[in-house]
Amino acid sequence: MSLEGKVALITGSSQGIGQGIVLRLAQEGADVVINYRSHPEGAEETLEKVKAIGGKCYMAECPHSRGHTIQADLGSVVMVRELITESIEHFGKLDILVNNAGIEKHAPFWEVTEADYDAVLNVNLKGVFFATQTFVQHLLATKRPGKVINISSVHEDLPFPNFAAYCVSKGGMKMFTRNLAVELGALGITINNVAPGAIETPINTKLLNDPEKLGALLKNIPLGRLGQPQDVASLVSFLASSNADYITGSTFFVDGGLLWNYQEQ
Ligand code: NAD
Structure with missing residues (x-):
């Protein structure tokens, strides 16, 4: 298994893509934080x-259990820091x-609220x-390499009318990754x-119910x-493994070809 001995934190892993990633990384041998x-x-x-x-391994009985869940609102920087610290402590x-x-959040641009x-x-x-x-501070302090994988979207490149804030966030994520690839490369940290593209998860419930x-x-x-x-999870497991040690700063699309064939409805 390619991730034996590795510890991975997957944010937002109570459902959908995050849950799929947790299961795949655990199958590859990683210990995971949910x-x-x-x-x-x-x-x-x-x-x-x-x-x-993990077979017979249960959290209560096993000192090296294969899973640990932590509640944290990732909109709060304090909680984000606590989440990482608690994962490392565990x-x-x-x-x-x-x-x-x-x-x-869906809304025409001219109606987007500050709260949304x-x-x-x-x-x-x-x-x-x-x-x-x-995470990078932890790797620096322990002088170890590491891997960051961001779940972006085809909308880091592709316009998505009525989802302006979402596109801003994923477009920002694209430059975040390129910038850090340069800044963190010498430290052995890849990103x-x-x-x-369109993945069958609860985020798309409305679409799935509209034939x-x-x-x-x-x-x-x-x-x-x-x-x-x-x-999505199979690509994440590859990027998290040593097979991807020479890959950083890139975006990989998992969209069935949607990006090159997209026509606005
Ligand atoms: P989802 O709604 O099923 O899951 C989102 C997860 O994020 C949930 O586990 C939720 O609890 C968690 N989350 C939301 N707000 C949070 C917060 N404040 N703190 C902590 N956790 C929070 O959606 P999904 O489809 O599994 O999406 C996962 C990622 O994939 C997202 O970043 C999404 O933008 C991206 N994505 C999804 C699709 C798709 O078609 N499903 C397409 C492109 C990109």
């Missing part, structure tokens, strides 16, 4: 699935940070910024973006289907 904000049942479900992968170190938590702008930017960009900073919109979207996807969390 983070949630307001959905403890989802985090518990993720934890149970991780335990199932497992003794952190090798891989997956910045997955993200939200979007702040909510999106705080979780999608500020939280990512300071989680990564705290890359994984940019999903007309869904049909139109599917026509835009050359591979003819929505993505699944495991489609």
Whole structure:
């Protein structure tokens, strides 16, 4: 297994893509920290699935359990720092940070409120910024290499009308990654973006329940289907492994070809 002996924190892993990443990294042998904000049942479900992968290993009985859940609102820098510190305290170190938590708010640009702008930017960009900073401080203090993987979106490049704040956050994430690739390269720390297209998760519930919109979207996807969390997770597990040691500062799309075939509905 390519991640044996590694410890990974995956933010926003109580459902959707984050849960898929947790399971895949655990399958590859990593010890994982599951983070949630307001959905403890989802985090518990993720934890149970991780335990199932780890066989007989249960948190209460096993000193080196394969999963640990922490509540933290990634819109709060104080909580972000606590999340990283607590993860390190639990497992003794952190090798891989997956910045997955993200939200979007629908509104025409001229109706976006300050509260909605702040909510999106705080979780999608500020939280990512300071989680990564705290992780890098830990790697510096322990003189170890590490890997940061950001879950971005095709909308780091592609306009998404009525989701201006979301596009600002993912576009910002693109430059964050390029900048840090240069700044952190000499420290042996790599950083890359994984940019999903349309993945079947709760964030897309409205779309999934609208046959007309869904049909139109599917026509835009050359591979003819929505993505699944495991489609994203398999790329994350590669980027988290030593197979990707020479890769940094890049964005990798997981979109069934959507980006090159996109037509606004
Ligand atoms: P989701 O809504 O199913 O899951 C989002 C996760 O983030 C949840 O676990 C939620 O609890 C967590 N989260 C939200 N706000 C948080 C906060 N303040 N603090 C801590 N956790 C918080 O969505 P998803 O589809 O799994 O999205 C995961 C990531 O993938 C997001 O960054 C999203 O922008 C990105 N993405 C998703 C798609 C898609 O089609 N599903 C496409 C492109 C990019």
